[in-house]
Amino acid sequence: MNSHGRMHITMVKKMLEGGRACDKCLQAEQLLRNKGLWDKVNEVLWAVEGDANSQGMLIAANKGITLAPFFIVKNENGTERTYDSVLKFVKECFGPEQSSASTSTDTKDAAPDPMNPHRSEEMTLTESALAEISEQLQNSSPQQIVNWVLGRYGKDCTLSFSGAEDVMLIDLAKKSGHAFSVFTLDTGRLHPETYEFIERVREHYDVSIEVLWPEMVKVQDLVRNKGLFSFYEEGHAECCAIRKVEPLGRALGKYRAWLTGQRRDQSPTRNNVAIAQLDAAHRGPAGPLLKLNPLATLSQQQVWTYLREQGVPYNPLHDRGFVSIGCAPCTRAVRPGEHERAGRWWWEDVTKRECGLHVAPPGANDGAGP
Numbered sequence: 001m002n003s004h005g006r007m008h009i010t011m012v013k014k015m016l017e018g019g020r021a022c023d024k025c026l027q028a029e030q031l032l033r034n035k036g037l038w039d040k041v042n043e044v045l046w047a048v049e050g051d052a053n054s055q056g057m058l059i060a061a062n063k064g065i066t067l068a069p070f071f072i073v074k075n076e077n078g079t080e081r082t083y084d085s086v087l088k089f090v091k092e093c094f095g096p097e098q099s100s101a102s103t104s105t106d107t108k109d110a111a112p113d114p115m116n117p118h119r120s121e122e123m124t125l126t127e128s129a130l131a132e133i134s135e136q137l138q139n140s141s142p143q144q145i146v147n148w149v150l151g152r153y154g155k156d157c158t159l160s161f162s163g164a165e166d167v168m169l170i171d172l173a174k175k176s177g178h179a180f181s182v183f184t185l186d187t188g189r190l191h192p193e194t195y196e197f198i199e200r201v202r203e204h205y206d207v208s209i210e211v212l213w214p215e216m217v218k219v220q221d222l223v224r225n226k227g228l229f230s231f232y233e234e235g236h237a238e239c240c241a242i243r244k245v246e247p248l249g250r251a252l253g254k255y256r257a258w259l260t261g262q263r264r265d266q267s268p269t270r271n272n273v274a275i276a277q278l279d280a281a282h283r284g285p286a287g288p289l290l291k292l293n294p295l296a297t298l299s300q301q302q303v304w305t306y307l308r309e310q311g312v313p314y315n316p317l318h319d320r321g322f323v324s325i326g327c328a329p330c331t332r333a334v335r336p337g338e339h340e341r342a343g344r345w346w347w348e349d350v351t352k353r354e355c356g357l358h359v360a361p362p363g364a365n366d367g368a369g370p
């Protein structure tokens with residue numbers, strides 16, 4: 001029972017088909033947070049759009065309620081009351097002083113909600129909202145971070161799948177129970193094992209993986225002018241820009257948030273990777289993307305412990321000494337004692353061993369990429 005008035009409070013929220021909560025539910029939650037009442041809610045159930053058998057849908061049908069969110073309050077004496085107005089719920093359960101909102105509707109003028117940065121198409125994520133998100137998530141586990149972002153963005157949040165860390169994220173995303181999107185970049189130069197691995201992950205998790213290719217004309221021009229291995233002579237930047245960076249930007253243009261598997265101990269260029277970042281290098285339909293790095297504080301060992309304990313599929317090249325795996329001509333196995341990124345673009349200076357997927361604008365607190 002809730003300590004305030006010995007009530008048990010259930011909030012039923014609506015989950016949209018994209019897998020994120022409806023805006024009105026998020027606003028109601030924020031209103032409760034603003035009033036310091038959020039911790040009075042004992043449980044949250046979901047009415048999943050299109051799923052008449054979801055818990056929230058069944059309760060709504062049983063009670064004849066068509067609006068979300070709604071609240072079910074059970075008192076110690078066994079009486080029960082249902083509210084489909086958050087202000088009425090607050091007023092009757094916590095007193096009139098708590099309901100003194102200056103709103104014409106329950107949630108219309110709720111305080112700005114940094115946790116729901118895409119409340120309207122025009123609303124973009126601000127630096128102050130990002131700071132609040134970072135503060136909220138800084139001590140959260142990877143699973144909690146994934147739950148948080150997918151609970152708000154659903155399929156509007158994507159995962160760029162390539163390495164072991166990314167499959168850990170897919171595993172966490174599956175366990176969150178929320179919808180999400182996955183894509184991978186086929187540069188045309190991947191190992192055969194990697195293509196088989198992509199298929200294995202698709203089958204194992206029963207997820208749709210969108211495969212993106214570079215622009216054919218740009219690849220043809222590069223190869224015509226400089227051959228198939230120009231990166232050994234001139235550095236990898238040009239080839240990666242064509243085969244990876246451009247398709248990535250194209251892919252991210254559809255989303256509002258993305259999850260990456262970056263870790264701080266992967267390379268000198270990643271030791272400042274934040275849990276939450278504003279990705280000013282990529283724009284979705286609502287402006288700069290929210291970029292979350294749930295594994296930022298994990299070590300390589302912790303990731304592998306998770307993969308093994310949870311039976312997560314991994315690229316068979318790992319069993320042959322490969323650690324960080326990219327394109328075939330630019331990846332080699334790592335020798336004992338070498339750093340995990342030593343097998344990537346090994347002919348270049350260590351500070352340049354990034355493909356540009358995570359390069360941030362000057363001044364941004366970003367690391368780099370797979």
Ligand code: SF4
Nearest residue numbers: 236239240243327330
């Ligand atoms: S990793 Fe190598 S082959 Fe792959 S896109 Fe970059 S330079 Fe080209």
